[in-house]
Amino acid sequence: MMLPRDYLKETPSQTGGPYVHIGMMPNLFDINGVIPEDLGGDIVLEGVKGERITIKGRIVDGGGNPVFDCVVELWQADANGIYNSPMEHRSGADPKCIGWGRQSADDNGEFAFETIKPGPVPAPGGGLMAPHVTLWIVARGINIGLQTRMYFSDEEAANAKDPILGKARMIGRDGTMIGKRDGDIVTFDIYLQGENETVFLDI
């Protein structure tokens, strides 16, 4: 027999509030000396394998205003599509690709990540997901952190077969998840609300 079992309930989310940087980027916001440097400044280290790129964009609210007081985090695989994580079951991740970064937006709502282009990652049940990075946004007014993915405009063939982009395509919104690549710059604007609202994920 199976004993009755109550699963615990997840701790509820609350907004990060207007002073989220005190907790996530204290040095950038003038709380110096507690920790030597803010976390998440280096997604990749010198000697990393792969194409160097800068992912940059602007975060905008439903009124067209810049979301100047947010924190954005990025999580990605290395150039071979392997995650540098204890939960990655495959070996061989590039030790120079940490894969995680954290940035603040500026007064114009603009953010930038210096990184490399990730490789494709295995999809559940076989096949590959197109190269992508996961982004997570917290700020005043955001009650639960927003997750999305950015794919790459120079990966049309892989994007066409990607299962997650496929779900967004069915509702005509896959374009909001594609970063536009121009040389080593990939531009990805994020709209929290409105006509161009970015696809956000329940994962």
Place this chain on the structure above:
Amino acid sequence: MTDRLVNAPQEAGAFMERDFSQHPPAFTPGYKSSTLRAPKQALISFASTLSEKTGPAFGHNMLGEYDNDLIINYAKAGEEAIGPRIVVHGQLLDQNARPIPNVLLEFWQANAGGRYRHKREGYRAPLDPNFGGFGRTITDENGYYWFRTIKPGPYPWPNGVNDWRPAHIHFSLFGSGFAQRLVSQMYFEGDPLIKICPIVNTISDPAAIDRLVARLDMNNTVPMDLSAYRFDIVLRGRRSTFFENRKEGN
């Protein structure tokens, strides 16, 4: 390959579906900042992939000696922050009640007068020159964490003309996978402002709100030094993977 169970490294399990009844919805007009920052379209749901099952790891060796001591980590040598001295402690568990070891917790808070050390802060209560308001720690092998701080004061904020936040500490939590990423706030047992706070009340289920309220813990106080509050935290659980059909890599 067969469908036999093998004693080889298994791909980590997908996360249990998130129960949104336990969380605030995005659009909550009582908390005015949410109105223009709330997505209006439905989220796209899918079973977590490797991109969500994995996440960054942080080692205990990155921590400084006083990262989890807000009473002194910003103070001048020999001085301490002013306010009611407390220790906050608890256990980080997943929904299967399994402790989550080695994960980073970051916390931030106002000083004892309710004032944040931040350039955009507008409350007239004074700064404490010895209080920064930031700390961090990493859970031990049993998922426990603790830190020493002063109890933050309540503060007014521009939402309605006279809204006050209950005393609270903000938390940022990692897990073992990026889908567990969470920020939240911890409140203090007995605070009358909890009931009337527009941010607390973005959560509709009173039982869910109650799980954000730390309990006074008289068995872990330090006499003549620190009072104690216990705050356990639950992150999303994973499904088991015993019988998943693993095509890739076979």
